[in-house]
Amino acid sequence: YNLxxxxxxxxxxxxxxxxxxxxxxxxxxxxxxxxxxxxYHVTLRKIFSPIIALLYPIPALGWLPLFMLWIGINELLPIAIIFICSFFPVLYNTVTGIKEVNKKAIAAARTLGATEYYILLHVILPLALPNIFTGLQLEAGMAWRVIIAAEMVAIPTGIGALMMRAESLIRVDIIIVCLMVLSVMCLVFEKLFIYLETKLTSGWK
Incomplete structure (x- = not known):
C-alpha cells in the first residue's frame, strides 16, 4: 500500500x-x-538461415555484457536487450510459418491470376499467422522476465532494480509485490496475444 x-x-x-x-x-x-x-524469397532464406541459426540460441541476457560496452548503461540498454529477446524468436516463427504454407494453395491462387502481393497478403500471411502469434505469445511473457533480470544487473530504475533495493533492505514484502506484478504482466501480455490471434484469424477467414 505504501509503495x-x-x-x-x-x-x-x-x-x-x-x-x-x-x-x-x-x-x-x-x-x-x-x-x-x-x-517469401528462397534465395535470401538460404543465405541468411545459417546466420540466424547461429544467433538464435544465444540467450537475450547473453548479449548484456556486449551491449553494456557498445551502448553503455543508459535507457537504451534494456530496450536493446528486449529487442533481441523478441526479434529472433518472432523471426524464426514467421519464416517457419511461411515455409509451411501449403504450396498448392499458392499455386491455385496464381492459376486464378492473383498477383504476388495479393498472394502474400491474402494467402500466405493468414496461413502463417498461427506460427507468428506463437512466437509473439512466447516472447510477450519472456520480455518481462528478461527486463527484470536486466534491471537487476545494470539499470537503477524499474521493477528489477526495485527488487534489488528491497533485497538489500531485507524487505521481503516488496519483493513479493514485485513478483506479483511480474506474474500479472506476463499473464496479461500472453492473454492479449491469444485474444488478438483469435480476432485476426477470424477476421481473415
Whole structure:
C-alpha cells in the first residue's frame, strides 16, 4: 500500500513497462518484416538461415555484457536487450510459418491470376499467422522476465532494480509485490496475444 501511495511502485513499473513495450514492439515488427522477406524469397532464406541459426540460441541476457560496452548503461540498454529477446524468436516463427504454407494453395491462387502481393497478403500471411502469434505469445511473457533480470544487473530504475533495493533492505514484502506484478504482466501480455490471434484469424477467414 505504501509503495503505491508513495509512487515508488508506479514509477518503477512505468519504467519497466515503457522498456518492454518499446523493445518488444520494435523487435516483433522487425522480426515479422524480416521473416516475411526471408520466408517469401528462397534465395535470401538460404543465405541468411545459417546466420540466424547461429544467433538464435544465444540467450537475450547473453548479449548484456556486449551491449553494456557498445551502448553503455543508459535507457537504451534494456530496450536493446528486449529487442533481441523478441526479434529472433518472432523471426524464426514467421519464416517457419511461411515455409509451411501449403504450396498448392499458392499455386491455385496464381492459376486464378492473383498477383504476388495479393498472394502474400491474402494467402500466405493468414496461413502463417498461427506460427507468428506463437512466437509473439512466447516472447510477450519472456520480455518481462528478461527486463527484470536486466534491471537487476545494470539499470537503477524499474521493477528489477526495485527488487534489488528491497533485497538489500531485507524487505521481503516488496519483493513479493514485485513478483506479483511480474506474474500479472506476463499473464496479461500472453492473454492479449491469444485474444488478438483469435480476432485476426477470424477476421481473415
Amino acid at each position: 503505491t501511495i508513495s509512487g515508488v511502485l508506479v514509477s518503477n513499473f512505468a519504467s519497466s513497462l515503457f522498456r518492454v513495450l518499446v523493445g518488444f514492439c520494435a523487435g516483433s515488427v522487425a522480426g515479422i518484416l524480416v521473416g516475411i522477406i526471408m520466408g
